[in-house]
Amino acid sequence: MQWLLVFLGGGIGSLARHAANRLGAAAFGPTAPAGTMIVNVAGSLLIGLLAGAVVAAPGSISPGPRLFLVTGVLGGFTTFSAFSLDALALWQRGQTGAAALYVLTTVLVSLVAVAGGFMLGRSA
16 A cells, blocks of 8 residues: 555656646746756755644654655655756756856755745644
8 A cells, every 4th residue: 555655646746747847948948947946945845844744743644644745746746866967957058157056046945945844834
């Protein structure tokens, strides 16, 4: 049953990621890694919310739903490997400043998002 939960959640997360990438490409152009940045920040916020909720109310999210949401949905939704590849592509195209800005912005905003999500989840 655990494998099925991860499988189903991963499919949902992957579809959501694909949608975000398409929206990012439509909004910012096909070479801008906006979709990946949006996914990483949103995923950080969501995992922070879940972690905060679990800390605030231990046992509030049982292992099955947590496995489905965190490992499945969020695991399928966020991938830092795509982030790394996007940064490398910018750098290889000679857009060193854009690559550095992308890495710094994504990491810093994701840290703020996970902290904010954690605090919101803890207070829920």
